[in-house]
Amino acid sequence: MDQTRTAVVTGASSGIGAATARHLARAGFHVFCAARRTDRIEALAAEIGGTPVACDVTDEQSVAGLARAVGDRLDLLVNNAGGAFGSGPVAEADSDDWRRTFEVNVIGLVQVTRALLPALLASGAGTILNVGSTAGRIAYEGGASYTTAKHGTQVVNETLRLELYDQPVRVMEIAPGMVKTEEFGLVRFRGDREKAEAVYAGVAEPLTADDVAETITWMATRPPHVSIDELVIRPKAQAAQHKVHRVV
Numbered sequence: 001m002d003q004t005r006t007a008v009v010t011g012a013s014s015g016i017g018a019a020t021a022r023h024l025a026r027a028g029f030h031v032f033c034a035a036r037r038t039d040r041i042e043a044l045a046a047e048i049g050g051t052p053v054a055c056d057v058t059d060e061q062s063v064a065g066l067a068r069a070v071g072d073r074l075d076l077l078v079n080n081a082g083g084a085f086g087s088g089p090v091a092e093a094d095s096d097d098w099r100r101t102f103e104v105n106v107i108g109l110v111q112v113t114r115a116l117l118p119a120l121l122a123s124g125a126g127t128i129l130n131v132g133s134t135a136g137r138i139a140y141e142g143g144a145s146y147t148t149a150k151h152g153t154q155v156v157n158e159t160l161r162l163e164l165y166d167q168p169v170r171v172m173e174i175a176p177g178m179v180k181t182e183e184f185g186l187v188r189f190r191g192d193r194e195k196a197e198a199v200y201a202g203v204a205e206p207l208t209a210d211d212v213a214e215t216i217t218w219m220a221t222r223p224p225h226v227s228i229d230e231l232v233i234r235p236k237a238q239a240a241q242h243k244v245h246r247v248v
């Protein structure tokens, strides 16, 4: 019997997702690298000996294709696909931005979880690891579509843990704070690099995607009876969302 542990990482084309795929592969997992951008996941999968799967988590048919590619058994699902779209105040809420943010951070996560749950159960000791955010713990100005959606991610996480309490699948969440990745800020600020960079201005060491990926891998490799229910990870410079040590 093939004992290689398998993992699915959504949003594997960049940032935390790509770094997590690399770290999990190093830890011995065969990783299904799922994302929309096929060129990126093909290159990543070739690099780590994984399997690329073109998948848009917001599209049910596409998610069904991911479940088919994975097959009957899966050890670990990292629901990483997410993002913030737009940064306007509630008074100027762009409904399309809000829908898009909910689609990927909440509905997409639910769709992937639902589709892969049978395979996770079949493993006998499955893990669902959702990538939330400190934005799912607090509110801040100009971020409500994202903070609201990430609160949703956190509630899905808690609900799943209750619903699966007697099943062989544990449910965990990592909630990162300030992580500097190539795309997150650019997407949020619609390509405005200056605004995206300003978030990290003067912060000596924001977290990197590797910092988060290494922690995800640690969480996922605890013995099956251990559940790291929620883990908040921030750079030391970010004592709280609004309290960031900057040297300018």
Ligand code: 8X3
Residues within 6 Å of the ligand: 132, 133, 134, 135, 176, 177, 178, 179
């Ligand atoms: C991203 C963290 O601080 O931009 O998930 O809300 S923050």
